[in-house]
Amino acid sequence: MKKTIGIIGGGPAGMSCALWLKYLGFAPIIIEKKQQLGGLQQVSNFKNVYFLGLYGKTGYEIAEEFRQHIQVEEIPALLGSQVRSIVKNGDDFQIFTEAKEITAQGLVIATGQRIKGYEAIKSIEGSHELLSSQEIFFDPGTTPLLTPQMNDKIVAIVGGGDNGLLTAIYFSETAKHIHLFVPSQMLGLKVNQKIIYEKIEAGKITLHQPTIIQRFEVRENQIYMTFKDGEKPEEKLAFDSLCFRIGFAPNIEDIVQIFNEGKLGNIQRSQKGHIFTDEFLRTSIPQIYAAGDVANPRDPCVATALAQGAIAARSIQEDF
Numbered sequence: 001m002k003k004t005i006g007i008i009g010g011g012p013a014g015m016s017c018a019l020w021l022k023y024l025g026f027a028p029i030i031i032e033k034k035q036q037l038g039g040l041q042q043v044s045n046f047k048n049v050y051f052l053g054l055y056g057k058t059g060y061e062i063a064e065e066f067r068q069h070i071q072v073e074e075i076p077a078l079l080g081s082q083v084r085s086i087v088k089n090g091d092d093f094q095i096f097t098e099a100k101e102i103t104a105q106g107l108v109i110a111t112g113q114r115i116k117g118y119e120a121i122k123s124i125e126g127s128h129e130l131l132s133s134q135e136i137f138f139d140p141g142t143t144p145l146l147t148p149q150m151n152d153k154i155v156a157i158v159g160g161g162d163n164g165l166l167t168a169i170y171f172s173e174t175a176k177h178i179h180l181f182v183p184s185q186m187l188g189l190k191v192n193q194k195i196i197y198e199k200i201e202a203g204k205i206t207l208h209q210p211t212i213i214q215r216f217e218v219r220e221n222q223i224y225m226t227f228k229d230g231e232k233p234e235e236k237l238a239f240d241s242l243c244f245r246i247g248f249a250p251n252i253e254d255i256v257q258i259f260n261e262g263k264l265g266n267i268q269r270s271q272k273g274h275i276f277t278d279e280f281l282r283t284s285i286p287q288i289y290a291a292g293d294v295a296n297p298r299d300p301c302v303a304t305a306l307a308q309g310a311i312a313a314r315s316i317q318e319d320f
């Protein structure tokens with residue numbers, strides 16, 4: 001009988017792992033908490049340039065292509081389903097979801113990352129006022145890009161990673177002016193930093209760095225932000241729109257709790273919570289593997305997630 005591998009998370013890494021496992025002679029089953037497979041690509045309206053062969057497709061379209069492939073392969077997926085508990089029974093894992101009990105010989109964690117949202121700024125004075133505004137954007141996938149919505153607006157962007165820099169670059173094409181607030185170091189790719197500095201030279205972007213945000217106020221369709229740049233005196237500016245690009249956090253807390261409750265062992269993680277693996281994606285717990293962004297904070301993208309799905313599957317074949 002084929003060995004069953006439970007894959008928690010149905011983004012690119014989980015789907016790729018399932019596909020490879022199928023052709024390596026296993027019976028994969030994907031457990032996905034959302035109603036659809038696709039992961040973060042499902043919330044992205046960015047047009048692909050990096051992923052070979054799917055030029056110009058949006059994240060939504062890429063997610064759809066991946067989903068169709070999994071469907072054609074008839075790989076089972078429990079959608080809208082979350083693991084409630086896992087216990088070890090000899091060499092097997094008993095995985096309990098709301099709807100189903102699965103006996104599996106191996107587990108792959110492919111739960112990805114989430115976009116940091118309101119919880120990351122809620123300690124700042126006045127932050128609760130932002131929730132009443134239609135002009136606050138946390139999720140890069142749903143922020144209007146190059147649409148008339150940003151025309152002639154003064155836009156503030158908070159964040160110094162690639163998401164922050166790219167948003168500033170996109171919006172600078174149509175917005176009246178961009179204020180880019182970088183809390184400490186600029187972390188985005190050098191190529192993106194270079195474009196930002198060109199836009200600063202051209203007078204399209206003002207850079208605030210290092211900056212500490214002290215207060216928010218929302219009045220008459222304007223968002224007021226009080227901040228302090230380095231040693232400069234405190235300043236207050238008004239914006240039409242405010243976008244937060246403050247990074248990602250691994251989706252792992254509930255899994256760790258389930259592992260602890262099931263006494264499965266201690267899964268080693270980085271300070272920020274990402275799973276540590278060996279180079280072939282074995283975690284610190286035997287028979288448990290990790291793939292994609294949840295274990296790869298350095299290079300999170302579709303190509304690496306797909307590749308890691310394949311590598312984890314091949315490690316499973318080697319180990320079983």
Ligand SMILES: Cc1cc2nc3c(=O)[nH]c(=O)nc-3n(C[C@H](O)[C@H](O)[C@H](O)COP(=O)(O)OP(=O)(O)OC[C@H]3O[C@@H](n4cnc5c(N)ncnc54)[C@H](O)[C@@H]3O)c2cc1C
Pocket residue numbers: 008009010011012013014031032033034037038039040041043044045046047048049050051059081082083110111112113115140141251254255291292293294300301302303305
């Ligand atoms: C706006 C945006 C634009 C992007 N643009 C690009 C791009 O142009 N090119 C590129 O290469 N990459 C891009 N990325 C990054 C890319 O989408 C990710 O690197 C990739 O999706 C990671 O795949 P993954 O499978 O590791 O994780 P994810 O895609 O995050 O998938 C993880 C899945 O696990 C599920 N899950 C989480 N916890 C649980 C749980 N407890 N139980 C069950 N299921 C769970 C989630 O619902 C999700 O479906 C972009 C990301 C964003 C947000």
